[in-house]
Every structure is written in structure tokens, then in C-alpha cells.
Amino acid sequence: MSSPPVPPLPDQGKDCLLYGYRLRSVVPLPSLPVMPEGGVPDLSLRRGRVPEQLAGAVWASPFVEIGGDGSVLVRIPGIVAFLIRDGGCLTLDENSNAETSTIETFLFSAVAGAILHQRGVLPLHASCVMVGDVAVAMAGVSGRGKSTLAGALSMCGHDVVTDDVCPVDFRDGKAMVIPGPPRVRLWPDAAGLLGLSHAGLETGRPNHPKRVLAARGADVGPKRLGAVIRLDIDRRLDTPVLYRLTGPTAITPIEELVYRARLGRRLGRRVGLFRDLVRLATIVPIYQLVRPEEGVDPSRLADLVVSALCDNGKEKAGG
Amino acid sequence: MTWHSEQITAAIDGEVIVMGMIRGQYVGLDDIGSVLWKLLEQPQTIRQLCDELGLRYQGNSDTILADVTAFLEDLRSIDLIEVVDAGSTR
Amino acid sequence: MADGAAIGWIVSYPKSGNTWLRLMLLGLIGGGQPIDINGLGNEVGTASQSEFDELLVVPSGELFPDERIAAQPALNRAIAAETGEGLILRKVHDRYWHVPGGEAVFPSSVSRGAVYLVRDPRDVAVSFAHHRGTTPDETIATMADPAATLSAAGDRHRKHLAQPLGTWSGHVLSWLNQRDIPVLLLRYEDLLADPAWSLRLVADHLRIAHDSASVARVVDATRFGRLQAQEQVQGFRERQAGSTAPFFRQGRAGSWRGVLAQAQAARILADHGPVMRWLGYDCGDSGTDPERYA
Numbered sequence: 001m002s003s004p005p006v007p008p009l010p011d012q013g014k015d016c017l018l019y020g021y022r023l024r025s026v027v028p029l030p031s032l033p034v035m036p037e038g039g040v041p042d043l044s045l046r047r048g049r050v051p052e053q054l055a056g057a058v059w060a061s062p063f064v065e066i067g068g069d070g071s072v073l074v075r076i077p078g079i080v081a082f083l084i085r086d087g088g089c090l091t092l093d094e095n096s097n098a099e100t101s102t103i104e105t106f107l108f109s110a111v112a113g114a115i116l117h118q119r120g121v122l123p124l125h126a127s128c129v130m131v132g133d134v135a136v137a138m139a140g141v142s143g144r145g146k147s148t149l150a151g152a153l154s155m156c157g158h159d160v161v162t163d164d165v166c167p168v169d170f171r172d173g174k175a176m177v178i179p180g181p182p183r184v185r186l187w188p189d190a191a192g193l194l195g196l197s198h199a200g201l202e203t204g205r206p207n208h209p210k211r212v213l214a215a216r217g218a219d220v221g222p223k224r225l226g227a228v229i230r231l232d233i234d235r236r237l238d239t240p241v242l243y244r245l246t247g248p249t250a251i252t253p254i255e256e257l258v259y260r261a262r263l264g265r266r267l268g269r270r271v272g273l274f275r276d277l278v279r280l281a282t283i284v285p286i287y288q289l290v291r292p293e294e295g296v297d298p299s300r301l302a303d304l305v306v307s308a309l310c311d312n313g314k315e316k317a318g319g
Numbered sequence: 320m321t322w323h324s325e326q327i328t329a330a331i332d333g334e335v336i337v338m339g340m341i342r343g344q345y346v347g348l349d350d351i352g353s354v355l356w357k358l359l360e361q362p363q364t365i366r367q368l369c370d371e372l373g374l375r376y377q378g379n380s381d382t383i384l385a386d387v388t389a390f391l392e393d394l395r396s397i398d399l400i401e402v403v404d405a406g407s408t409r
Numbered sequence: 410m411a412d413g414a415a416i417g418w419i420v421s422y423p424k425s426g427n428t429w430l431r432l433m434l435l436g437l438i439g440g441g442q443p444i445d446i447n448g449l450g451n452e453v454g455t456a457s458q459s460e461f462d463e464l465l466v467v468p469s470g471e472l473f474p475d476e477r478i479a480a481q482p483a484l485n486r487a488i489a490a491e492t493g494e495g496l497i498l499r500k501v502h503d504r505y506w507h508v509p510g511g512e513a514v515f516p517s518s519v520s521r522g523a524v525y526l527v528r529d530p531r532d533v534a535v536s537f538a539h540h541r542g543t544t545p546d547e548t549i550a551t552m553a554d555p556a557a558t559l560s561a562a563g564d565r566h567r568k569h570l571a572q573p574l575g576t577w578s579g580h581v582l583s584w585l586n587q588r589d590i591p592v593l594l595l596r597y598e599d600l601l602a603d604p605a606w607s608l609r610l611v612a613d614h615l616r617i618a619h620d621s622a623s624v625a626r627v628v629d630a631t632r633f634g635r636l637q638a639q640e641q642v643q644g645f646r647e648r649q650a651g652s653t654a655p656f657f658r659q660g661r662a663g664s665w666r667g668v669l670a671q672a673q674a675a676r677i678l679a680d681h682g683p684v685m686r687w688l689g690y691d692c693g694d695s696g697t698d699p700e701r702y703a
């Protein structure tokens with residue numbers, strides 16, 4: 001059960017920044033910020049042989065397998081495949097003809113999730129923008145409107161920190177968000193809600209209906225997390241409501257707050273994720289924003305998000 | 320009954336959250352549940368727990384017994400507490 | 410079928426009493442405790458995009474429909490694996506179907522059994538129209554459309570994966586003719602007329618423990634009036650946005666009389682007469698009692 005050999009690292013080329021890590025890649029990744037030359041890369045992306053299946057896989061699904069050594073295979077059959085080892089050694093299937101936009105789409109989602117879990121970093125399932133000098137993370141499973149809300153806030157002038165995958169690093173008693181690619185993935189209806197022309201936006205995977213809003217990004221440094229806002233939908237409501245969560249409800253269900261929590265647990269992060277979330281809840285206020293399913297102007301939700309940060313500031317000033 | 324050996328306990332805003340380390344099952348407890356949980360760090364019988372609650376909260380003893388029994392059964396069913404000496408807990 | 414298999418599929422064409430039956434079964438599994446209509450968790454719903462993303466890791470929103478469809482059997486196996494040893498109920502509106510690779514979407518290896526709940530298509534047409542906020546004519550056309558699909562690609566309500574329905578008749582036959590999963594046929598009209606008897610049948614089929622006391626408690630707790638009253642007080646999460654009626658609307662059989670125009674009823678009869686007759690629905694033929702289910 002030998003894993004395929006690691007191809008040599010490209011010694012040339014520009015490094016780019018992926019979720020706070022210096023990535024040296026043989027394939028162009030135009031959505032990522034370019035790093036100054038001279039540093040030692042944290043991550044490498046090379047082309048090489050990627051097996052059809054992982055020998056001795058401890059878990060397998062149609063798209064993802066986990067090897068006994070904690071390596072992760074992400075494969076979209078016939079399109080693209082990545083092997084992720086040791087939290088930073090990425091191999092892109094040498095037989096894949098996938099376009100750059102397809103490579104980026106999966107690199108920034110499932111592959112990034114695998115890297116962060118392998119490295120023991122907490123990835124919130126959240127889109128994140130700057131409000132004043134702090135970052136606010138809007139969290140929830142797919143379909144809750146994270147990206148739409150981030151898009152709405154972006155159009156109000158808030159810098160986008162990351163979309164969908166939101167790595168959090170704990171430093172000096174603070175929770176810091178590590179910025180991701182400053183782009184927001186939108187369905188056509190969400191683009192419409194934001195008043196954007198579907199045709200005017202970039203595509204992700206060729207011919208796929210999802211579109212990419214290239215937003216103004218924050219600078220590349222870590223940002224202090226000022227609040228987490230968990231998004232929920234309740235058809236019974238007529239108008240959106242925002243309230244503070246306290247106690248264990250702030251971080252449960254864990255699966256709704258962490259990006260691919262089950263993958264993390266299978267990579268040995270069961271206790272680590274629990275501890276990180278408890279720590280997060282003791283440092284950062286966590287809110288719930290519940291909206292009716294339809295008929296809410298995204299800018300109204302954006303105002304509520306901003307108001308959470310302002311209330312939080314008052315609380316701190318008062319106490 | 321007492322804490323299962325394979326669990327991890329934390330508190331958020333004074334309320335307890337417990338996770339089993341084998342399967343990752345977890346439960347958040349309210350204030351009374353948190354009190355019971357802290358007592359369960361040492362082995363307790365149902366009667367001891369009921370007596371303790373009776374001292375702290377008003378309530379009829381039958382209601383307390385029913386609530387404590389249901390609470391323990393819930394935690395036991397997801398392996399967050401275990402029976403250490405069946406004879407002394409029933 | 411696997412013996413300890415996890416999933417009990419509660420199958421029906423939309424608006425045929427699926428939610429009501431699941432509420433009863435959840436009550437029974439819970440030992441006859443009072444029912445909260447909003448306590449129906451995600452775990453009993455149809456497969457959602459968020460479940461796909463969480464269980465299969467890759468974001469379903471970045472896949473093309475054929476890539477998503479090919480993974481559906483694996484998604485159902487993953488749902489069963491999450492459940493472990495217990496029984497989980499899953500609402501299904503799909504017809505019984507296979508992915509292009511040939512595998513059944515509902516794998517028999519993880520299926521404890523299926524209950525097929527069927528309702529007079531004329532009542533379905535009325536209820537479905539109210540639910541979607543459309544006219545009976547549109548619904549009648551949907552029920553005759555072999556390509557009819559719930560949550561189709563491009564649908565604004567993409568929370569769920571696309572669920573092929575086919576025609577109403579084709580839907581019934583797809584489930585009753587398959588031989589992979591043991592299926593119990595139950596008529597909504599019989600569930601209404603004798604809920605206790607129906608519930609016992611279903612519980613036996615899915616091997617849910619029950620006794621006469623727990624069945625009686627559940628039947629009482631899920632009487633239609635009670636669910637309606639709860640919906641009026643609390644609202645109900647399953648109600649569709651844009652719906653023109655409460656979710657628990659009437660709960661009667663034969664209410665299409667006086668609502669559907671004669672031509673509309675005749676159209677349904679022309680589309681679905683053979684299957685309706687086979688199921689014992691009054692089609693105005695001689696020898697049947699028109700008031701049987703009224």
C-alpha cells in the first residue's frame with residue numbers, strides 16, 4: 001500500500017496566499033493574492049499521479065476518501081482530483097484537463113477544508129466581512145444565505161474577508177479570522193436579489209449557473225473576529241429577528257457551525273473542534289439571525305448584521 | 320451513576336456542555352442539568368441527586384424524582400454517564 | 410433488505426398525508442408523547458443540499474445535476490450510516506428510480522421498508538394547488554406530466570435535491586412494482602377512517618414497537634383538529650412560501666367534490682382511471698359506493 005511518490009516542488013514561480021498559507025503552485029490560481037518572493041512555502045500544489053482510490057481507506061464516499069494515514073482524496077469523477085497529505089502537500093491529478101476556474105472552485109472548498117482539518121485549524125462554515133475594524137462571520141449550512149448576505153454587505157462597502165470557509169486562529173486570547181479568496185459564489189437568484197446582472201458576473205465552473213462576484217477584499221493579514229452570526233430560516237416569521245445566543249446553544253449543533261465537521265472528526269479533530277468552539281464562545285459573542293424564507297431584502301439583513309456589532313460595542317463600553 | 324470515563328466537559332456562560340469522545344455525541348445542559356452534572360463527577364444514587372435538588376429548588380418530590388430519572392436515562396442512553404454500582408443507584 | 414437496516418421510507422406523491430403519518434410514527438417511536446409539529450427535524454425530511462454537502466463533503470452547489478444525481482444512492486447510504494443502529498424515517502416524494510449507472514436511489518441494503526401512502530388524485534389536485542398557490546388546472550397538468558420534478562434545477566427552492574415525480578399513476582406503480590424494498594400500501598382514506606388500525610399496520614411493517622395504549626395516545630394527539638390548532642398558534646415550518654392555505658388544510662377525503670369542475674375531475678379520471686380503479690377509488694362506474702370515503 002505505497003502512496004504515489006511526491007513529485008518535486010517547483011523551484012520557480014510566484015507563491016500565492018491561500019487561507020493564510022504561502023502556496024507554491026504549478027498551476028495558475030489567478031483568484032489568489034500573489035506573495036512576495038523569498039519565503040518558504042507552507043503548501044505545495046504539484047501535478048502528479050493521483051490514485052483512483054486510496055488503498056486502505058478508512059472512509060469513502062463518491063467524491064472523498066480518507067486514508068489510514070490521514071491523507072484525503074477529493075475526486076470529481078472525470079473532471080479533477082486532488083490528493084492532500086500532511087496538511088500541505090497537494091497533488092493535482094496529472095491526467096486532469098480541468099480549467100483553472102474548476103480547479104479553484106474545488107481547491108477553495110472541499111480541498112481547503114481537508115487542509116485546515118489536517119492542520120488542526122478551526123474552519124467555521126461562514127462567510128465573513130469587515131464591519132469597522134473587526135470581522136463578522138455569518139455562519140450556517142448551505143442554503144442559509146451566507147454568500148448572499150456577504151454580497152449585500154460587500155455592495156454596501158464592507159470588505160469581504162472570506163466566503164463559505166472561514167478559518168479561525170486563536171492568538172493572545174483573541175479569535176482571528178484568516179482571510180480567504182475575496183470572491184463570493186452566488187446563485188443566479190441571489191445575484192438577482194442583489195441587483196447584479198447574471199451575465200455580467202464571472203463564471204465558476206464553465207457552463208455552471210453559479211457565478212462569482214469578485215469583491216473588494218480585506219488586506220491579507222488576520223482580522224479580529226468581532227461576532228459570529230448564525231443564520232437560520234423560519235417560515236413562520238414575517239420579519240427577520242436577531243438575538244444573542246448564550247450557553248451551549250451558542251455552539252450547537254456543532255455540524256452547523258464548522259465547515260465539514262464530520263470530515264474533521266474523521267481526521268482526528270473530534271475533541272479539538274469541541275474545545276475550539278467552546279473557546280470561541282467564551283471570546284466572541286454569538287448571535288442568531290432568523291429570517292422568513294422569502295421576501296426579505298438582503299440589505300435589511302445586512303443592516304441587522306451591522307447592528308449586532310454596534311450593540312456589542314455598546315455592551316463592552318457599558319461594562 | 321457517574322461521569323462516563325470517555326467524555327469531555329466544558330462550560331459556556333455557566334451552562335455545561337458535554338461531549339462523548341468516542342462517538343462525538345454531545346448535549347448542552349440547562350442550569351438544573353448543569354447542577355446535576357457537576358454532582359455526577361462523584362458517583363451518586365438517584366436518591367442522593369433528588370435530595371440535593373430538593374434542598375436547592377422548590378418542587379414536589381415525585382416531580383423531582385421523575386425529572387432526575389428521565390435526565391439520567393437520557394445521559395445514559397448516549398453514554399455520557401455510566402452505572403458504576405448498579406445496586407446503589409436503584 | 411438488511412435486517413438491522415436503518416431507513417423507513419415514508420413515500421407518497423405530495424399532499425397525500427405524508428407529514429401526518431410521520432408525525433404519528435414519530436409519536437409512536439417516542440412512546441406516545443405529545444407531538445410538536447415543528448419538532449420534525451431535518452432527519453425525517455427529504456435529502457437536502459446541506460445534507461449532501463455535509464455527508465459527501467464536496468459542495469453540491471458546485472456540481473452539475475448529473476454529478477449530483479449519480480451520488481444520490483451514496484448519499485442515502487451515508488444517511489443510514491449516520492443513523493447507526495436505530496430506525497430513521499425519511500419522507501420521500503420521488504418516484505422509485507435508478508441513477509444512470511443503474512443503481513437504485515433508495516438502496517435496499519439500508520432500507521428497512523417502505524410505506525406507500527396514496528390518496529385520491531382528485532383530492533391531491535385540490536390540496537397540491539392550495540399548497541403551491543396555483544390553480545387546479547396547473548396541478549392536474551403536473552400530475553399527468555412524465556417529466557414532473559420537485560425542486561428541479563433552476564427552481565428557487567433549491568434547499569432540496571431534485572425529486573423526479575413522473576405522473577401520479579407512474580408514481581404509484583413505480584413503488585408498488587419494485588421488488589427491492591418491502592412496501593406496504595396504505596390509502597390516506599383508510600388512515601383517516603381508522604387511524605389506529607392503519608398505524609398498527611405501518612408500525613408492524615417497519616418494526617416499531619407499539620401497544621394499544623401508545624397507539625391510542627398517538628391517534629388522539631395527532632387528530633387533525635389538534636394539528637390545525639397548533640399550526641394556527643405556532644405556524645408550521647413545512648408550509649411553502651407563497652402557499653394560499655394552511656398546511657393542515659382540511660384533512661378530509663372526497664373534498665374535491667364541489668371544488669373541482671366536472672371537466673377537471675373528468676381529466677383526472679382520463680389520465681389516471683386505471684390506477685384509481687385498481688386502488689378502489691370511485692370512478693363513477695357502476696357497483697361502487699360513491700359515499701364510501703366521503
